[in-house]
Amino acid sequence: xxxxxxxxxxLAYLLFLLILxxxxxxxxxxxxxxGPFLDALSTPSALHxxxxxxxxxxxxxxxxxxxxxxxxxxxxxxxxxxxxxxxALIDVPLAVSPVVVxxxxxxxxxxxxxxxxxxxxxxxQIIFSTPGMVLATVFVCLPLVVRAIVPVLEEMGDxxxxxxxxxxxxxxxxxxxxxxxxxxxxxxYGIVLxxxxxxxxxxxxxxxxxxxxxxxxxxTLFVEERFENFDxxxxxxxxxxxxxxxxxxxxxxxxxxxxDGK
Amino acid sequence: MVLxxxxxxxxxxxxxxxxxxxxxxVRLSLVSYSTPQAAYEAIIKEYRKTPEGENVTxxxxxxxxxxxxxxxxxxxKADIVALSLEPDMTRLVDAGLVAxxxxxxxxxxxxxxxxxxxxxREGNPKNLKTWDDLIRPGVEVITPNPFTSGGARWNVLAGYxxxxxxxxxxxxxxxxxHALFKNVPVQDSSARKSLQTFAGGKGDVLLxxxxxxxxxxxxxxxxxxxxxxxxxxxxxxxxxxKNSAHAAEARAFVTFLRGRKAQEIFVENxxxxxxxxxxxxxxxxxxxxxxxxxxxxxxxxxxxxxFDPKGGIMADVEKGAxxxxxx
Amino acid sequence: MNEATxxxxxxxxxxxxxxxxxxxxxxxxxGMATVFLSAVVLIPLxxxxxxxxxxxxGGFWDAITxxxxxxxxxxxxxxxxxxxxxxxVMGTLIAWVLVRDSFPGKGVLDLLIDLPxxxxxxxxxxxxxxxxxxxxxxxxxxxxxxAAVVVALLFxxxxxxxxxxxxxxxxxxxxxxxxxxSLGAGPSTIFRRIILxxxxxxxxxxxxxxxxxxxxxxxxxxxISGNVPFKTQVAAVHVFGRIExxxxxxxxxxxxxxxxxxxxxxLAIDLLGRxxxxxx
Numbered sequence: 001x002x003x004x005x006x007x008x009x010x011l012a013y014l015l016f017l018l019i020l021x022x023x024x025x026x027x028x029x030x031x032x033x034x035g036p037f038l039d040a041l042s043t044p045s046a047l048h049x050x051x052x053x054x055x056x057x058x059x060x061x062x063x064x065x066x067x068x069x070x071x072x073x074x075x076x077x078x079x080x081x082x083x084x085x086x087x088a089l090i091d092v093p094l095a096v097s098p099v100v101v102x103x104x105x106x107x108x109x110x111x112x113x114x115x116x117x118x119x120x121x122x123x124x125q126i127i128f129s130t131p132g133m134v135l136a137t138v139f140v141c142l143p144l145v146v147r148a149i150v151p152v153l154e155e156m157g158d159x160x161x162x163x164x165x166x167x168x169x170x171x172x173x174x175x176x177x178x179x180x181x182x183x184x185x186x187x188x189y190g191i192v193l194x195x196x197x198x199x200x201x202x203x204x205x206x207x208x209x210x211x212x213x214x215x216x217x218x219x220t221l222f223v224e225e226r227f228e229n230f231d232x233x234x235x236x237x238x239x240x241x242x243x244x245x246x247x248x249x250x251x252x253x254x255x256x257x258x259x260d261g262k
Numbered sequence: 263m264v265l266x267x268x269x270x271x272x273x274x275x276x277x278x279x280x281x282x283x284x285x286x287x288v289r290l291s292l293v294s295y296s297t298p299q300a301a302y303e304a305i306i307k308e309y310r311k312t313p314e315g316e317n318v319t320x321x322x323x324x325x326x327x328x329x330x331x332x333x334x335x336x337x338x339k340a341d342i343v344a345l346s347l348e349p350d351m352t353r354l355v356d357a358g359l360v361a362x363x364x365x366x367x368x369x370x371x372x373x374x375x376x377x378x379x380x381x382x383r384e385g386n387p388k389n390l391k392t393w394d395d396l397i398r399p400g401v402e403v404i405t406p407n408p409f410t411s412g413g414a415r416w417n418v419l420a421g422y423x424x425x426x427x428x429x430x431x432x433x434x435x436x437x438x439x440h441a442l443f444k445n446v447p448v449q450d451s452s453a454r455k456s457l458q459t460f461a462g463g464k465g466d467v468l469l470x471x472x473x474x475x476x477x478x479x480x481x482x483x484x485x486x487x488x489x490x491x492x493x494x495x496x497x498x499x500x501x502x503x504k505n506s507a508h509a510a511e512a513r514a515f516v517t518f519l520r521g522r523k524a525q526e527i528f529v530e531n532x533x534x535x536x537x538x539x540x541x542x543x544x545x546x547x548x549x550x551x552x553x554x555x556x557x558x559x560x561x562x563x564x565x566x567x568x569f570d571p572k573g574g575i576m577a578d579v580e581k582g583a584x585x586x587x588x589x
Numbered sequence: 590m591n592e593a594t595x596x597x598x599x600x601x602x603x604x605x606x607x608x609x610x611x612x613x614x615x616x617x618x619x620g621m622a623t624v625f626l627s628a629v630v631l632i633p634l635x636x637x638x639x640x641x642x643x644x645x646x647g648g649f650w651d652a653i654t655x656x657x658x659x660x661x662x663x664x665x666x667x668x669x670x671x672x673x674x675x676x677x678v679m680g681t682l683i684a685w686v687l688v689r690d691s692f693p694g695k696g697v698l699d700l701l702i703d704l705p706x707x708x709x710x711x712x713x714x715x716x717x718x719x720x721x722x723x724x725x726x727x728x729x730x731x732x733x734x735x736a737a738v739v740v741a742l743l744f745x746x747x748x749x750x751x752x753x754x755x756x757x758x759x760x761x762x763x764x765x766x767x768x769x770x771s772l773g774a775g776p777s778t779i780f781r782r783i784i785l786x787x788x789x790x791x792x793x794x795x796x797x798x799x800x801x802x803x804x805x806x807x808x809x810x811x812x813i814s815g816n817v818p819f820k821t822q823v824a825a826v827h828v829f830g831r832i833e834x835x836x837x838x839x840x841x842x843x844x845x846x847x848x849x850x851x852x853x854x855x856l857a858i859d860l861l862g863r864x865x866x867x868x869x
């Protein structure tokens with residue numbers, strides 16, 4: 001009884017908040033058949049935007065995972081002064097409005113700031129170029145991998161890891177054989193969540209990209225640009241393909257660990 | 263991690279090649295506000311057919327005028343900047359990126375004009391034709407917020423100037439703005455978003471630039487527009503940056519922008535030309551009470567009096583409107 | 590964090606049992622995490638705070654207590670708290686149903702959860718505008734009200750609680766529940782005494798994330814809320830307006846206030862979690 005009631009509540013909630021909105025986009029994109037969808041996405045600008053999006057989101061997810069896994073281990077397994085502060089600081093990037101993220105990065109890495117100027121004089125441009133867009137994206141999805149893993153690490157405890165150590169396993173071996181398998185589903189969610197967030201980020205990237213058409217225009221910027229020019233078809237097509245990318249990446253992580261499949 | 267950082271930096275150096283010349287070809291970077299995007303794309307196509315333009319390629323960036331101006335001020339490479347209002351250009355002068363004499367020529371640095379119009383539903387069912395019609399009870403007026411959208415400031419100044427007898431009657435003008443903003447239920451962050459809100463069915467009348475209303479009509483939106491008897495002349499500046507690596511080529515392009523061919527394309531896209539005798543310009547009515555920003559005392563004075571978030575007239579107007587809506 | 594802190598030895602002996610093992614590992618890990626966090630987040634944010642403080646404490650205070658800024662801050666924090674609470678309950682329920690229930694279409698539903706992140710916020714705002722706008726096809730008109738702000742925020746924060754609770758539920762040992770059931774415990778007792786204590790950290794983590802995200806959201810809210818100052822203008826939009834008016838110091842001050850407030854609320858949620866864990 002309770003089970004059915006819960007199911008009903010969840011379905012109703014998701015219907016109004018998620019399924020209807022996303023369904024509406026899909027319907028609007030495909031109401032004239034798949035032709036316009038493909039046309040809209042195969043223009044050179046759209047293809048280039050795809051490429052930029054992949055590069056930026058890819059780097060952001062790699063860096064975020066490389067930071068997230070060790071940081072999660074630190075928070076869950078180690079006691080050190082400042083741990084609570086680090087723990088709270090990790091969530092802070094989410095609470096910064098995208099425009100301010102852009103402003104903050106420009107203040108530090110912009111061509112007219114000391115750090116940015118020094119890098120510029122060595123031929124490295126951060127802001128209005130790919131590294132700045134990667135930085136902005138890492139900024140906005142920083143907590144996602146850490147936060148996906150920490151609860152699982154805490155819930156599983158460290159008995160198994162200690163046992164492995166007692167049996168003589170090294171740090172890396174323990175991680176690979178014991179910790180990683182246990183956090184795999186959480187890590188998968190974390191990575192997909194970061195990727196989705198990285199794909200969909202608009203505000204922060206917009207400020208540091210310079211919006212140069214066919215150079216630093218990501219797919220979300222393309223969506224906005226097309227939308228503002230009454231080219232709703234291309235706008236929706238691009239938005240839907242971003243959504244599709246998120247679904248595919250989640251599917252991919254599922255296929256990589258079939259044992260959890262059911 | 264450190265390795266990863268090093269790798270992106272290296273990757274970026276490889277793919278973030280800045281604009282420059284390659285094999286006799288010159289690459290100019292155009293940073294523009296968003297509305298003339300279609301016009302610039304057509305003009306660049308024409309320009310590349312000319313002897314001066316055949317070896318020139320362009321990188322283009324379009325966004326809201328304020329954001330584009332700030333981007334250039336914080337290091338976005340630009341040879342030519344096209345903005346929607348003068349204060350955004352002044353920011354670049356203050357940053358040392360545009361020469362102070364940018365507005366010295368006969369065109370005073372401007373490349374296109376427009377006026378603020380009243381865009382209504384097709385057939386104008388509520389018969390909204392004058393500034394007074396907008397403050398009738400029950401009329402919903404859509405305009406972007408003048409604090410988040412630099413372009414929205416034209417709308418405010420148009421209504422104010424019309425009712426303040428071109429700025430001489432401050433009291434009536436201010437009272438009008440108070441009444442007007444009580445009828446504004448939505449204040450989008452940019453002019454294009456306001457246009458979309460209106461196109462989506464909200465509101466009876468949209469305060470818009472004439473070229474935007476024409477653009478919306480050309481894009482198949484069912485709306486009409488009225489040029490009120492008294493309205494403000496919108497002037498859009500363009501300039502070559504001081505640090506441009508190809509200043510001569512950039513100046514040649516700006517000259518082309520003010521020439522016959524480019525002005526014709528601007529006219530096709532709904533802009534009023536700055537040159538005389540451009541075909542198609544006769545369709546733009548010239549209202550009797552047309553006034554300019556200079557009539558209101560210039561941008562510097564207007565920005566201080568109206569748009570200072572602390573104590574400007576608009577801060578007061580927003581407060582009155584917001585509180586009344588809440589209560 | 591300075592070098593001296595980094596070199597402190599781990600407090601609990603024998604806690605270092607993982608990839609970053611031993612004292613050296615901890616110190617190295619903390620150092621690396623700090624360097625990364627500093628380069629990407631802390632130094633840029635410090636620059637904003639510095640900018641906000643450039644007018645002195647009086648200017649800072651004036652900027653955040655300006656009536657329109659204050660109204661925007663109040664609306665933002667209020668709406669975000671509501672959104673966090675709804676997420677706490679609904680997110681956990683959704684995760685529960687996705688892990689423990691089974692019905693046709695469940696797999697598809699699970700795949701869709703992350704979509705609010707991947708959709709550009711402008712599209713999210715646009716679609717919600719169509720669904721809950723003046724001629725709403727589902728008969729619910731919300732747009733240009735404070736309720737619309739909440740709906741937009743609920744949409745963009747949907748995945749957080751679901752995706753933090755879900756993996757913990759998957760990892761949860763079912764044997765304990767079975768044992769409790771065989772000892773005669775009812776479902777509600779099992780949930781309260783066995784499942785909930787294990788879920789609380791994840792639930793609160795997700796809630797904290799949702800709150801943080803909601804406080805800063807711009808793109809979807811800007812289309813659907815109407816942005817009328819004092820009524821539906823959220824802090825992010827207000828800050829954007831200050832930047833647009835070349836009042837960067839005020840923008841930075843308001844952002845700083847929002848950050849400090851968020852940090853305090855995040856710490857409070859953290860404390861709540863530890864308190865809950867101790868009781869459980």
